[in-house]
Amino acid sequence: MIKIAVDAMGGDYAPKEQVLGAMRAVKEIDDIEIILYGKETEINKFLKPNKRIKIVNADYIIPMDEKNPIGAIRRHKDASMVMALDSVATKENDAIVSSGATQALIAGAHIIIKRMKGFKRTAIAPVIPTIDGGQAILLDTGANLQIKPEHMLQQAYFATIYANKILGIKNPRVGLINIGTEKGKGRELDQEVFELFANTDLFEFSGNIEPKTILEPNCDILISDGFTANIVMKTIEGTAKGMGKLLKKNLMSSFSGKIAGLLAKKNLQNFKKQMSAEEIGGAVIYGLQKPVIKAQGASKSYGFFNGIRQAANIVRNQVFETVENYIKEESSDKDD
Amino acid sequence: MIKIAVDAMGGDYAPKEQVLGAMRAVKEIDDIEIILYGKETEINKFLKPNKRIKIVNADYIIPMDEKNPIGAIRRHKDASMVMALDSVATKENDAIVSSGATQALIAGAHIIIKRMKGFKRTAIAPVIPTIDGGQAILLDTGANLQIKPEHMLQQAYFATIYANKILGIKNPRVGLINIGTEKGKGRELDQEVFELFANTDLFEFSGNIEPKTILEPNCDILISDGFTANIVMKTIEGTAKGMGKLLKKNLMSSFSGKIAGLLAKKNLQNFKKQMSAEEIGGAVIYGLQKPVIKAQGASKSYGFFNGIRQAANIVRNQVFETVENYIKEESSDKDD
Numbered sequence: 001m002i003k004i005a006v007d008a009m010g011g012d013y014a015p016k017e018q019v020l021g022a023m024r025a026v027k028e029i030d031d032i033e034i035i036l037y038g039k040e041t042e043i044n045k046f047l048k049p050n051k052r053i054k055i056v057n058a059d060y061i062i063p064m065d066e067k068n069p070i071g072a073i074r075r076h077k078d079a080s081m082v083m084a085l086d087s088v089a090t091k092e093n094d095a096i097v098s099s100g101a102t103q104a105l106i107a108g109a110h111i112i113i114k115r116m117k118g119f120k121r122t123a124i125a126p127v128i129p130t131i132d133g134g135q136a137i138l139l140d141t142g143a144n145l146q147i148k149p150e151h152m153l154q155q156a157y158f159a160t161i162y163a164n165k166i167l168g169i170k171n172p173r174v175g176l177i178n179i180g181t182e183k184g185k186g187r188e189l190d191q192e193v194f195e196l197f198a199n200t201d202l203f204e205f206s207g208n209i210e211p212k213t214i215l216e217p218n219c220d221i222l223i224s225d226g227f228t229a230n231i232v233m234k235t236i237e238g239t240a241k242g243m244g245k246l247l248k249k250n251l252m253s254s255f256s257g258k259i260a261g262l263l264a265k266k267n268l269q270n271f272k273k274q275m276s277a278e279e280i281g282g283a284v285i286y287g288l289q290k291p292v293i294k295a296q297g298a299s300k301s302y303g304f305f306n307g308i309r310q311a312a313n314i315v316r317n318q319v320f321e322t323v324e325n326y327i328k329e330e331s332s333d334k335d336d
Numbered sequence: 337m338i339k340i341a342v343d344a345m346g347g348d349y350a351p352k353e354q355v356l357g358a359m360r361a362v363k364e365i366d367d368i369e370i371i372l373y374g375k376e377t378e379i380n381k382f383l384k385p386n387k388r389i390k391i392v393n394a395d396y397i398i399p400m401d402e403k404n405p406i407g408a409i410r411r412h413k414d415a416s417m418v419m420a421l422d423s424v425a426t427k428e429n430d431a432i433v434s435s436g437a438t439q440a441l442i443a444g445a446h447i448i449i450k451r452m453k454g455f456k457r458t459a460i461a462p463v464i465p466t467i468d469g470g471q472a473i474l475l476d477t478g479a480n481l482q483i484k485p486e487h488m489l490q491q492a493y494f495a496t497i498y499a500n501k502i503l504g505i506k507n508p509r510v511g512l513i514n515i516g517t518e519k520g521k522g523r524e525l526d527q528e529v530f531e532l533f534a535n536t537d538l539f540e541f542s543g544n545i546e547p548k549t550i551l552e553p554n555c556d557i558l559i560s561d562g563f564t565a566n567i568v569m570k571t572i573e574g575t576a577k578g579m580g581k582l583l584k585k586n587l588m589s590s591f592s593g594k595i596a597g598l599l600a601k602k603n604l605q606n607f608k609k610q611m612s613a614e615e616i617g618g619a620v621i622y623g624l625q626k627p628v629i630k631a632q633g634a635s636k637s638y639g640f641f642n643g644i645r646q647a648a649n650i651v652r653n654q655v656f657e658t659v660e661n662y663i664k665e666e667s668s669d670k671d672d
Contacts, residue, residue: 131578131585142515145523179478179566187481187563211570215578227523230515231564232571234547239575242467242551247583249467250603260600267586267593 001033001052002315004308005093008038009061009080010100011297015039018099019046021304025312026052028305032312035093037084058083062104064297069104073111081105085112088290095291095311097282099299102142109285109292116320118327119287121151123226124294125159126233126283127167130215135167137221141233141283144226149192152223153200158286158323159221160203165317166310167220175209175219177232182208189225211235244272282307284314291320337369337388338651340644341429344374345397345416346436347633351375354435355382357640361648362388364641368648371429373420394419398440400633405440409447417441421448424626431627431647433618435635438478445621445628452656454663455623457487459562460630461495462569462619463503466551471503473557477569477619480562485528488559489536494622494659495557496539501653502646503556511545511555513568518544525561547571580608618643620650627656 006022008015015038022034033052036043040057047053058080066072076082081100085108087093098105106122115122123140130136137159140147156174163172176193178186183194185208197205206219211232214222224232251257261268282295282303291314295307314320342358344351351374358370369388372379376393383389394416402408412418417436421444423429434441442458451458459476466472473495476483492510499508512529514522519530521544533541542555547568550558560568587593597604618631618639627650631643650656 131582145515177567179481179563179570210574211567212574212577214571214574215582216574227515228564228567231513231547231568234515235550235568235571236575238546238548238550238552239572240579241548243576243579246467246551247607250607251600253606254603256599257603260596260603262596263592263599264587264596267590267596270589271583271586 002031002095002312003033003035003093004311004315005035005037005084005087005096006304006308007081007084007096007098007100008036008043009058010064010098010105011295011299012064012099013298013300014061014099015043016046017299017301018304019043020301021299021308022053023048023050024301024305025308026050029309029312031316032308034308035084035087037080037087039080056083056087062101064101066101066104069101069107070111072104073108081108082112085109085292088292089113094315095293097293097295097304097307097311099282099295099297099304099307102294105292105294106142106285109288113288113290113292116287116289116324116327118330119154119158119323121147121155122285122287123155123158124283125155125162125286128215128222128233128236130217132216136217136219137163137167138229138233139221139223139286140226141230142226146227147189147225149189149196152193152225153196153202154327155286156197156221156223157202157326159223161322161326162284162286162314162319163220165319165322166313169220171204172221173204173206173219174221174223175206175217177211177222177224177228178208179210180208181210193223282310284310286323289320289324291315338367338431338648339369339371339429340647340651341420341423341432342370342372342640342644343417343420343432343434343436344372344379345394346400346434346441347631347635348400348435349634349636350397350435351379352382353635353637354640355379356637357635357644358389359384359386360637360641361644362386365645365648367652368644370644371420371423373416373423375416392419392423398436400437402437402440405437405443406447408440409444417444418448421445421628424628425449430651431629433629433631433640433643433647435618435631435633435640435643438630441628441630442478442621445624449624449626449628452623452625452660452663454666455490455494455659457483457491458621458623459491459494460619461491461498461622464551464558464569464572466553468552472553472555473499473503474565474569475557475559475622476562477566478562482563483525483561485525485532488529488561489532489538490663491622492533492557492559493538493662495559497658497662498620498622498650498655499556501655501658502649505556507540508557509540509542509555510557510559511542511553513547513558513560513564514544515546516544517546529559618646620646622659625656625660627651 461475
């Protein structure tokens with residue numbers, strides 16, 4: 001059995017949506033057990049008894065706007081997030097899903113679960129939908145504002161393993177987010193990464209990707225530093241949200257538009273669903289000793305269900321072990 | 337009369353769309369004359385004789401994929417772009433509109449028209465549509481990949497003058513594009529810019545703007561370094577394009593969706609128009625001695641018409657003179 005720890009108290013709709021997501025997950029996925037960390041009385045309001053869902057009571061909730069995430073992790077041993085992280089560090093559980101405060105989760109993951117030995121810079125890597133119905137991995141969306149090319153190489157390699165084992169992509173291609181497609185474009189960092197990636201045999205490099213094609217990129221993995229990729233992610237989100245509102249406003253501005261909106265209700269819902277982060281589940285944090293999945297704060301039960309499914313897939317397919325073995329070999333090569 | 341030089345040969349649909357745009361401009365704007373630079377025989381295929389449109393023959397066209405833009409500008413005195421730039425440098429004309437190769441236009445502008453004295457780093461500043469039907473200035477979308485806070489202050493100040501005099505915004509507010517709204521977010525550059533902007537009395541500072549709200553920002557001017565703002569611009573473009581395709585695909589996937597698409601045709605066209613760069617005209621290059629407008633390579637006649645209108649507005653409202661006077665005062669203050 002794969003054992004998934006769920007921080008039931010983080011995010012905007014806790015613990016209801018976490019509990020509903022967990023119930024759906026055990027129903028649809030046979031080889032998992034879920035342990036919910038949080039206020040037992042609160043959780044029990046929504047949980048229908050199930051042999052494969054347990055509750056571990058946790059009294060404290062780290063607030064979403066926690067100003068001192070490292071301090072909060074160290075001080076609050078009774079926080080749902082800390083207890084869930086602890087359970088993975090001690091190998092009681094195999095992976096954790098949380099929609100709690102991002103900075104606290106990253107800090108907690110580093111302090112409690114710890115970095116994979118030899119992996120220099122962890123990365124947050126959400127999967128974004130592409131317009132052909134596929135998916136692309138975007139990283140690093142926030143862990144490292146400044147970074148060296150060789151650390152981006154490790155992150156990109158991790159992403160190719162993930163893309164291969166979890167997304168089922170045979171030869172995942174990596175593209176560098178840049179302001180132009182030609183070689184030599186961008187900042188010094190981008191030029192150095194281009195050189196390094198062009199000469200690696202760890203994966204196929206698609207060259208520079210201009211964000212003009214961000215939803216139909218000629219690659220499976222989109223990489224940049226933690227500042228740029230975060231800006232890209234949020235710009236996609238902002239543009240999608242803004243366009244959705246504009247479309248609605250336009251349709252509502254005329255009678256025929258309103259009728260059209262009703263007629264196309266299902267199409268428009270599909271459209272919205274395809275652009276939704278819920279569909280994916282959450283962002284994996286690369287480079288830790290165990291899988292940590294960050295679900296969006298606004299995730300509903302479907303988002304948690306997908307986050308849990310994603311965590312189970314990672315454990316089942318030994319994604320972290322594969323990367324760890326490569327990193328070990330690489331380090332021992334260097335020791336020779 | 338305001339005299340606008342138009343490089344008739346750059347861009348994807350030259351010279352037809354430039355000529356059609358110019359004809360519309362003289363028809364709708366009374367106080368302008370247009371001088372088209374390019375191949376006379378080609379231009380004459382589309383031009384209906386008009387007293388306020390002249391042609392100056394130019395034999396060479398700088399290619400859109402020119403690898404050595406500085407060399408091309410220096411070597412090809414007979415290029416349409418170079419001749420049009422020359423005419424503005426010698427004060428024969430008041431402003432130039434070109435949809436030629438961006439890097440060549442920037443290089444040419446620096447070499448021929450030259451920087452405004454005391455203005456340290458020119459910026460490319462397109463205007464993006466906001467979902468409330470308004471506009472926001474985005475900069476710098478490409479001139480300076482690396483930049484100092486004090487140069488961003490000059491650029492932001494230029495943008496506020498432009499927003500005030502051309503867009504008619506009373507007290508333009510400046511927002512810093514960043515990965516979070518709180519003070520202290522972002523890279524060292526972002527933190528330094530935040531401090532500088534928070535303490536200036538040149539304009540109102542709205543603080544950090546997360547691109548989650550990029551199409552409905554709580555400010556009129558969005559600023560970042562030349563790499564980041566370019567990435568933001570292209571991500572908006574890519575997301576808008578991708579979503580448009582996805583919406584179409586979704587509507588076409590069912591009969592009721594198709595009918596809805598027909599019923600809402602006008603609404604959807606409005607929607608598309610609101611997101612279109614053509615509606616704006618082009619990006620102004622800030623910090624040169626004269627107005628240079630970069631129209632998109634894919635601009636059609638409407639885009640050129642708007643670019644010409646924009647150039648005329650800048651000249652009529654003495655935007656460049658206002659900034660120049662401020663910069664002069666600032667420099668003389670420092671000399672004391």
